[in-house]
Each structure stands twice: as structure tokens, then as C-alpha cells.
Amino acid sequence: MSNIDETGIALEDEVEGAGFDPSTREMLDQAAEYSYDLHSGQDTFREEHPGDFWSIQVENVHKTFGTNSVLNGLNLGIPEGMITVILGPSGTGKSVLIKHLIGLMFPDEGQILVHGDSVSKMRMSKLLEMRRKFGILFQDGALFGSMNLYDNVAFPLRQHTDLSEAQIHDIVFERLADVGLIGAETRGPAEISGGMRKRAGFARALVLEPEIVMFDEPDSGLDPVRTALLCGLIKEMHTRHGGTYIVITHDIASARQIGEYIAVLWKGRIVEAGGAETMFDSKNPFVRQFLGRRVEGPLGME
Secondary structure: OOOEOOOOOEOOOOOOOOOOOHHHHHHHHHHHHOOOEOOOOEOOOOOOOOOOOEEEEEEEEEEEEOOEEEEEEEEEEEEOOOEEEEEOOOOOOHHHHHHHHOOOOOOOEEEEEEOOEEHHHOOHHHHHHHHOOEEEEOOOOOOOOOOOHHHHHHHHHHHHOOOOHHHHHHHHHHHHHHOOOOOOOOOOHHHOOHHHHHHHHHHHHHOOOOOEEEEEOOOOOOOHHHHHHHHHHHHHHHHHHOOEEEEEEOOHHHHHHHOOEEEEEEOOEEEEEEEHHHHOOOOOHHHHHHHHOOOOOOOOOO
16 A cells, blocks of 8 residues: 545555456356357357346347437346446447346347346336346436435435434445545535545445446546546455446456456447456457557447
8 A cells, every 4th residue: 555545545556457266267167158149149148047147138139219229139148246347439338238227228129137037027116126236336426416425325225224313324334434435424525526426426336235236437537546446446345245246338447457257349239248358368350459449440430
């Protein structure tokens, strides 16, 4: 460790690479057995017991708005208990995919399975129950401007549980401590930095102990150092609390730092998916160009 920045997070001299323990490597090997042909759309990643290995399965999903086709036969598996990074250029359907995963949108064709259950076939009561499996960190933290940080983090507990205020107090301070915001709980969102707002949003995303935590462009608006610090915090919280983490981004450095399983999205389809080491050594022309930040390749300025 070196010095402490003004937001209360320790600045490290180096950002450690993503090293996988034996159990994670075993999971990645298992994921490889569920490979699927992404170009033909013929998936072969069925499970004997749905939901055991894949937290989420996206099967041949299409979504069109007017004449604009956004998702074009998208197939994707999100492994249980790992940090999955979904990478892609701007305008490739990442935001639309997020809304499908939590049932805010439904596909024109295909289906989304969360722990083996089809989202589009759920009754509203079941859909609301399913959404409680998710904690979401939005790009700007999505904090309520009229509430201080304490009340922002406490909000889901007050809305969705019957806990006493004393119990809520203990949980909120535990989550604020997780993200290094003890001492800032009485401050409003307008009084803190963008990085602190994201960390407060992270604390709120964790407060109901969700099974799946989703990050929508968590690096948006942050400088490279604070992006690295936030990614380090994501890794630390995943190690501490477990669960399935899904990080939607276009930042290659973030993917390299935290990604265990990586899927590359382009033109509404997953071009390739696999373990991080495999993906950064991919022979696919688009994946090589995008992950390698190369000028030459199929991705242009269009």
C-alpha cells in the first residue's frame, strides 16, 4: 500500500493481475465444455439441471426497434459465482441486453433464463421476486439527490424488508465500511466526487445480499487510477461476498484487471466468449482487434 486518496481508498503501487485459484480454473474448464456455435446460433450449452452452472442463459435473443435490429440472435452464458465481463464497442446493444437480463425488456424471439427459469414466462409476482436476485450499480450511481448516503443505502432495506431501524443501521454501516465511505454517510450525492457516488451505489447494490450483481459501465467518467481502484474494490467484494458479478463495459484495462470470464459483443451478437486468458489470446479478427486496441481489423469508425 502507498498513500490514501481524498476519497478514502488506498492507492496501490501496482494493480495486480487477475490470478485464478484452482477452483476458478476448474470452473473455466467446465465452461469450455458448454461451448456453443455463436455464428450459427446453435447453442450446445444445455445443463442437466438448469441453473446449476449458468446463472443466466441468453438463448438466440432478437430485439428490434422499428427498423433498427439491436440484438441479432444473441447467445450467452453467465457462469455462476464468477466475474463475467461483457465487452463491446459503443452502440452494440449492451444497454438493451442489461434490460433483458432483469426483465425490463422482453425479446422478440428467444429467451432469457435466470437460474433455469424463463424471464418472459414469469408472472409479475415471480418477475419481481426474480429481480430481487439482482443488485445493480448504474453508471452514475443513480443515487437519490434528496437523500444523504446513509438513507440512499438504507432505501432498499426499508422498501423490501421488515428489519428494524437498528438492524438497518448495522447493515448500512457494514456496507459503507466495505466501500470505504465511513464518515461520509451524512453527505449528499452533490457533495461528493463521482468515484464516491459510484462506491455509494455499489454499497446500495450489495445491501440486500443479491445473488447477482450487475455493473453498467462502472468506469464511466472515472480517470484511469480511480477506474483501477474501483475494479480492485469489485474484486475484493466478490472475494468477500461471493455471488455472480456481471460487468458491462468497453474498457479493456478493466476487463483485464477483473475479468474471469469474458464475452465480446458486436452488432447484437456475442462474437466469442471464454476464460480471460483464452480471450486475450484469441485468433478471432474482431476480438484480437478490440482487445488489442488495434487499428487494423473489421471494426471501423462507422
